[in-house]
Structures are given as structure tokens and as C-alpha cells.
Amino acid sequence: MDKTARLIIDGTTYELPVITGTEGDRAIDVSKLREKAGIITFDPGFANTGVCRSSITFLDGEQGILRHRGIPIEQLAEHSTFVETSYLLIEGDLPTKDVLENISELLNEHSLVHEDMLDFFEHYPPRSHPMGILSSMVNTLRAFYPELRERDREEEMRLTFTRLLSKLRTLAAASYRISRGHRVVYPRHDLKYCANFLNMMFDSPVKPYVIHPDVARALEVFWILHADHEQNCSTAAVRLVGSAGANVYAAVSAGISALWGRFHGGANQAVVEMLQEIYNEGGDVQPFIDRAKAKNDPYRLMGFGHRIYKTYDPRVPIMEKTCDRLLASLKRQDPLLDIAQRLREAAEKDPYFSDHGLYVNVDFYAGIVLRAIGIPLEMFPVMFAIGRLPGWISQWKESLDDPQRKLYRPRQVYTGLFERNYVPIDERGKKMREWA
Numbered sequence: 516m517d518k519t520a521r522l523i524i525d526g527t528t529y530e531l532p533v534i535t536g537t538e539g540d541r542a543i544d545v546s547k548l549r550e551k552a553g554i555i556t557f558d559p560g561f562a563n564t565g566v567c568r569s570s571i572t573f574l575d576g577e578q579g580i581l582r583h584r585g586i587p588i589e590q591l592a593e594h595s596t597f598v599e600t601s602y603l604l605i606e607g608d609l610p611t612k613d614v615l616e617n618i619s620e621l622l623n624e625h626s627l628v629h630e631d632m633l634d635f636f637e638h639y640p641p642r643s644h645p646m647g648i649l650s651s652m653v654n655t656l657r658a659f660y661p662e663l664r665e666r667d668r669e670e671e672m673r674l675t676f677t678r679l680l681s682k683l684r685t686l687a688a689a690s691y692r693i694s695r696g697h698r699v700v701y702p703r704h705d706l707k708y709c710a711n712f713l714n715m716m717f718d719s720p721v722k723p724y725v726i727h728p729d730v731a732r733a734l735e736v737f738w739i740l741h742a743d744h745e746q747n748c749s750t751a752a753v754r755l756v757g758s759a760g761a762n763v764y765a766a767v768s769a770g771i772s773a774l775w776g777r778f779h780g781g782a783n784q785a786v787v788e789m790l791q792e793i794y795n796e797g798g799d800v801q802p803f804i805d806r807a808k809a810k811n812d813p814y815r816l817m818g819f820g821h822r823i824y825k826t827y828d829p830r831v832p833i834m835e836k837t838c839d840r841l842l843a844s845l846k847r848q849d850p851l852l853d854i855a856q857r858l859r860e861a862a863e864k865d866p867y868f869s870d871h872g873l874y875v876n877v878d879f880y881a882g883i884v885l886r887a888i889g890i891p892l893e894m895f896p897v898m899f900a901i902g903r904l905p906g907w908i909s910q911w912k913e914s915l916d917d918p919q920r921k922l923y924r925p926r927q928v929y930t931g932l933f934e935r936n937y938v939p940i941d942e943r944g945k946k947m948r949e950w951a
């Protein structure tokens with residue numbers, strides 16, 4: 516296989532090394548191109564740029580493959596738990612029974628947050644979005660748990676990661692409770708990770724929450740499906756902030772902020788809002804498809820399209836099955852699921868979507884699963900954030916250990932004015948004065 520690429524610029528040939536990954540994916544190393552040829556590569560949105568070598572997640576967007584540390588997502592969703600998958604991502608291999616029990620114990624031990632942190636929640640305006648609160652609270656955690664300099668690095672890291680994994684869940688549930696004016700429910704020692712979260716969300720002194728095993732399993736699968744997705748927008752944000760030497764709390768907080776956007780983690784909320792709008796307008800999906808196709812309309816079908824997948828997202832059939840199983844087990848019907856199925860069928864028949872490589876993504880059924888669990892709409896992106904946390908941690912850790920680690924600092928092609936002189940204030944044009 517070719518190990519060198521040749522690039523000819525103004526008659527001069529430059530040889531650039533080609534890097535090959537374990538699954539055969541290839542990249543031209545342009546890191547020395549500017550040094551050698553005085554030219555940079557241009558790639559808005561980094562759509563064709565690899566920024567690191569990573570051994571965490573393999574994703575093939577053409578064939579619809581997703582594997583974590585080599586294990587297919589289908590097997591993890593079928594057999595694993597969220598805690599086990601988190602360990603796999605962060606530590607690189609599946610834990611033994613003893614290790615897993617130990618982790619569960621540690622997650623329980625660290626699940627409480629400092630009481631003073633709960634006071635902070637009280638001062639957010641009532642309509643604050645939980646993603647904004649969560650992002651701030653993760654940064655606040657750093658003030659309560661500064662890095663433990665006296666411990667060796669491995670132990671310090673493990674403790675910090677355990678805290679984050681355990682407390683993000685507690686903070687998320689607390690933010691929901693406080694936003695509803697309800698008392699905070701503390702974590703319970705006897706409950707597993709997912710069941711504990713559900714209990715913190717929904718338990719009430721007048722109506723004790725009964726944990727339905729199928730609901731807890733659906734949440735488990737939802738979180739496993741979101742656990743990592745290589746260099747996506749929020750993970751890139753985590754790595755970027757981390758590359759400046761910022762601590763892991765700051766990096767994760769940046770990841771939550773990136774995930775908040777409706778083109779990324781906010782999409783699960785946006786899908787349900789879109790389905791609700793179709794439902795409210797009588798259930799006809801065609802006008803929404805027509806709008807999404809119209810050249811001059813920025814409207815998009817939420818839950819469709821993906822930067823990497825140009826075929827089916829392998830998480831979709833798992834999420835769809837989870838959705839069907841959960842609704843059947845709860846003996847519930849969701850009219851939004853019927854709308855979703857009709858929208859998907861209509862889009863699949865329309866050549867616009869296949870021509871543009873647009874298929875449903877993981878968010879398409881995720882919102883319906885969350886609705887069935889009882890999660891309120893504004894909490895949907897928070898649920899994604901809890902799920903993505905092990906991915907962010909493992910990617911941050913990997914970047915820290917990377918011998919080629921560098922400060923993220925992209926270049927640009929400048930398109931502004933040529934050099935000009937500073938104009939004294941009295942000599943500036945009328946147009947400028949209109950702004951005064």
C-alpha cells in the first residue's frame with residue numbers, strides 16, 4: 516500500500532507521508548506542509564481532517580459500523596451495562612466481575628454532591644435550560660474537588676473520573692427536581708446506576724417510584740448507544756479545551772455546551788418538537804418533507820442526516836427495537852411514533868434524501884424512548900450528556916497520553932481588507948456616524 520502521497524504545487528513535488536489505521540483507513544499527514552510549501556489545507560468544519568490517532572472507537576460511515584475498543588455496538592447494547600461500557604471505553608478492556616463490583620461500589624460512594632452545590636441551583640431563573648445549568652455545575656465541581664496532587668496520577672485520574680460519572684447523574688436529577696420545585700432525592704446505595712438515576716428523578720413521598728426493569732434496561736441501552744462516537748462536535752470540543760491544558764471538568768463542561776446545540780445533542784429534543792408540530796397540524800408529513808427539500812428554506816428534518824453516516828446509523832435499529840419493546844412492555848401507544856414511522860417511510864421513498872445521503876440517525880427514536888421513560892422534553896439533551904460522558908473522559912485521557920499531543924490551533928484563509936491607516940474620529944464617514 517502507498518506510504519507516500521505526492522502533491523504538486525507550482526511545479527514542485529512535495530512528498531507527504533500516508534498514515535494507515537488498523538481498519539485500513541488512510542490519511543495524508545499534512546502537518547509539515549506549510550513548513551515545506553508555505554501552503555495550508557482548507558477544510559471548513561473539519562469534514563475531511565483527522566486530528567488524532569485514536570484506539571477507542573471505530574466508525575465506518577459508508578458501511579454503518581460502530582465498535583468500541585473493537586466490540587460491535589450491537590453486542591454491547593445486547594449484553595453490556597452502561598457502567599461496564601464506560602469502563603471499556605476509559606480503561607480499554609472489559610472489566611472482570613470483581614473489578615465491576617468494585618466500580619459499582621465506588622460509583623455509589625461518590626454519588627453525593629456537596630450540599631452547597633444544591634444552593635447554586637436555587638438561584639437560576641425558573642426557565643433556565645438544564646444544559647446550561649449542567650455545564651456550569653460541572654465547572655463548579657472543580658472548585659469542590661481540586662485535583663489531588665499528593666496522589667499518583669493514575670489514582671487521581673480514576674477518582675476524578677468516578678466522581679464525574681457518578682455526580683453528573685446526581686446533578687442532572689437534582690436540576691430537574693429543583694426546576695419543578697420538588698425536594699432533591701438522594702442516591703440510594705442499593706440501586707444500580709440507571710435505576711438510581713430514575714429513582715432520583717421520579718421518587719416522591721406521596722407516590723414512591725416503582726422501578727420497572729424494562730424502563731431501567733431501556734435507559735441502559737439509550738446510554739450505551741450514546742457512550743462514544745469518536746471525534747464528534749462535543750468530543751472535539753473536549754479535546755480542544757483539554758489541549759490547552761485545562762482540567763477535565765472544564766473540558767467536559769465545554770463538551771456539554773457543544774452538545775446543547777440543536778444540530779448535535781439538542782437534536783433528540785428537536786425531533787420530538789418536530790413530530791409534535793406535525794401532529795398538531797393534522798399529521799400530514801408531506802408539507803414538512805417539502806419544506807426540508809426547498810432550496811431557499813433553511814428548514815431541516817430533525818433526526819435525519821449525519822456528518823459521517825452516509826448509510827444507516829447502526830444505532831437506529833437498536834433504538835427502534837428498544838422503543839417498540841418498551842412501549843409494548845408498558846402497554847402504551849405514542850401517536851408521535853406513528854408520525855415518525857410515516858415521516859421515515861415518506862423520506863425513504865423520496866430520492867432527495869437518498870441522493871443527499873440522508874437517513875434517520877440515533878436521535879430519531881431516542882426522544883420517543885425518553886418520553887416513554889417519563890423524561891421531560893427539556894431534559895433530553897441532558898440524558899445524551901450523561902451517556903456521552905465516558906466517551907469524553909476516555910478521549911480526554913487518550914489525548915493526555917498522546918505523545919503527539921499539541922495545542923489545537925487551526926489556521927484560516929484571511930479574506931478581509933488590505934492594510935490601511937487608522938482614521939481620526941472626526942474624519943470618519945457619515946455611514947459610521949449613523950450607528951451613533
Ligand code: ACO
Nearest residue numbers: 778779780782807815816817818819820821822871876878
Ligand atoms: N433535512 C433536510 N436536508 C438536509 C438535512 C436534513 N436533516 N441534513 C442535511 N441536509 C441537506 C442540506 O440542506 C444540504 O443540501 P444541499 O447540498 O442541497 O445544499 C446537504 O444535505 C448537506 O448538508 P450539510 O449541512 O453540509 O451536511 P452535514 O454533514 O454538515 O450535516 C447534520 C450533518 C448537521 C447532522 C445535518 O444532517 C442536520 O442538520 N441534521 C438535522 C439535525 C440532526 O438530526 N442532528 C443530529 C445528528 S446525530 C448526533 O449528533 C447524535
